[in-house]
Amino acid sequence: xxxxxxxxxxxxxxxxxxxxxxxxxxxxxxxxxxxxxxxxxxxxxxxxxxxxxxxxxxxxxxxxxxxxxxxxxxxxxxxxxxxxxxxxxxxxxxxxxxxxxxxxxxxxxxxxxxxxxxxxxxxxxxxxxxxxxxxxxxxxxxxxxxxxxxxxxxxxxxxxxxxxxxxxxxxxxxxxxxxxxxxxxxxxxxxxxxxxxxxxxxxxxxxxxxxxxxxxxxxxxxxxxxxxxxxxxxxxxxx
Amino acid sequence: xxxxxxxxxxxxxxxxxxxxxxxxxxxxxxxxxxxxxxxxxxxxxxxxxxxxxxxxxxxxxxxxxxxxxxxxxxxxxxxxxxxxxxxxxxxxxxxxxxxxxxxxxxxxxxxxxxxxxxxxxxxxxxxxxxxxxxxxxxxxxxxxxxxxxxxxxxxxxxxxxxxxxxxxxxxxxxxxxxxxxxxxxxxxxxxxxxxxxxxxxxxxxxxxxxxxxxxxxxxxxxxxxxxxxx
Numbered sequence: 001x002x003x004x005x006x007x008x009x010x011x012x013x014x015x016x017x018x019x020x021x022x023x024x025x026x027x028x029x030x031x032x033x034x035x036x037x038x039x040x041x042x043x044x045x046x047x048x049x050x051x052x053x054x055x056x057x058x059x060x061x062x063x064x065x066x067x068x069x070x071x072x073x074x075x076x077x078x079x080x081x082x083x084x085x086x087x088x089x090x091x092x093x094x095x096x097x098x099x100x101x102x103x104x105x106x107x108x109x110x111x112x113x114x115x116x117x118x119x120x121x122x123x124x125x126x127x128x129x130x131x132x133x134x135x136x137x138x139x140x141x142x143x144x145x146x147x148x149x150x151x152x153x154x155x156x157x158x159x160x161x162x163x164x165x166x167x168x169x170x171x172x173x174x175x176x177x178x179x180x181x182x183x184x185x186x187x188x189x190x191x192x193x194x195x196x197x198x199x200x201x202x203x204x205x206x207x208x209x210x211x212x213x214x215x216x217x218x219x220x221x222x223x224x225x226x227x228x229x230x231x232x233x234x235x236x237x238x239x
Numbered sequence: 240x241x242x243x244x245x246x247x248x249x250x251x252x253x254x255x256x257x258x259x260x261x262x263x264x265x266x267x268x269x270x271x272x273x274x275x276x277x278x279x280x281x282x283x284x285x286x287x288x289x290x291x292x293x294x295x296x297x298x299x300x301x302x303x304x305x306x307x308x309x310x311x312x313x314x315x316x317x318x319x320x321x322x323x324x325x326x327x328x329x330x331x332x333x334x335x336x337x338x339x340x341x342x343x344x345x346x347x348x349x350x351x352x353x354x355x356x357x358x359x360x361x362x363x364x365x366x367x368x369x370x371x372x373x374x375x376x377x378x379x380x381x382x383x384x385x386x387x388x389x390x391x392x393x394x395x396x397x398x399x400x401x402x403x404x405x406x407x408x409x410x411x412x413x414x415x416x417x418x419x420x421x422x423x424x425x426x427x428x429x430x431x432x433x434x435x436x437x438x439x440x441x442x443x444x445x446x447x448x449x450x451x452x453x454x455x456x457x458x459x460x461x462x463x464x465x466x467x468x469x
Contacts, residue, residue, distance in 0.1 A: 027317070088433075090396045092400075096418075097242075097422065176308055179307050179310055194400075196316070197401075205313045205317030208310070209312075209314035209317065210310075212309070212310035213307060213311070219305075
């Protein structure tokens, strides 16, 4: 009686290394298909998680800061300068410099990734809120809306396109920077790239690179769709 | 804070190294921006002159901005192998879209009345392009170059991973240069990015036809931010 063990092999099948692998050609489709499930899928999932957490936390911070700056003007400059300063730190350096403090952990990666989203999200949210036509605000006030109501029902909806544009840029930027985060070993699609730098395995370079590019383009497209769903009036205006 | 102090010390103790790596960095970035320019400006200007291909010219920069830089370098490593050429090609791919879009929009949006007046004066299409459209478009074309140049300078450190040299070499080699080297390299890169921004802002000012300068408002496509994180 034979048992069929339904489990992905832990070790890739070295004995069947194809001619393509042995010659290290630019792209071995067979290897890519065979190893997609256990080499790339987990990295892809890690990458999406890294990005989602960073953009989520970054948005929470930047959005709050923008609301504060919207009502208290003096807060804008210090926060803008602070986030612009963070934005100028080269990512390779930022990740490394956090290692002595928070270790080779996802936390280190997230601190850097969140830092990079702040400037874009803060600027776009604040600009969106500022560009709400004064007339709309006056009309709302004349209708008896309170400050909070004006913010929620008038200003935020009108600022939505600008906010979404910021989220879009922040997301693709984070996807890009998350590949670099693998430098401190936190996974994501950068991991196979750094592995390939060690091994020189070309298929892995090309496959991981293409997957990261695809992820960025898909995320960008999805956010455009979401933006259209959330702000249908922008579509009407353009048509 | 102690690391920061050490980093300043590192900068002064290793002026030769920093200088060499900075030159490499400038050489690599300059070559990439140069090639990207040579491809993207003629194409963008020509499309803008014809008022054609707006979909391509405008969306290419959206796609370009979405491309993860390390992923592009990685694909380059697979296809072209390690070294200067690969990194340069990757940087060209990252820089060209912004330049193309700005060049297109710049020429496309030149005041139609000015173009019509030029035609009415009997100028041939190429003369219109050279004498009317290009001078009016130059500020915006240079704005694109500025964005692209800062982006390339900030992305080039990743080149060190692919054997492209530059200041990234110092950042990547923490075992050799220590944390103070990493900070020192970062300071040098940030300074170089700001300097690039400044030089291109100056260039942009110089190429702006005098009467347009006074308006003070640059027709920027998107605000350039100190350094593009990369």
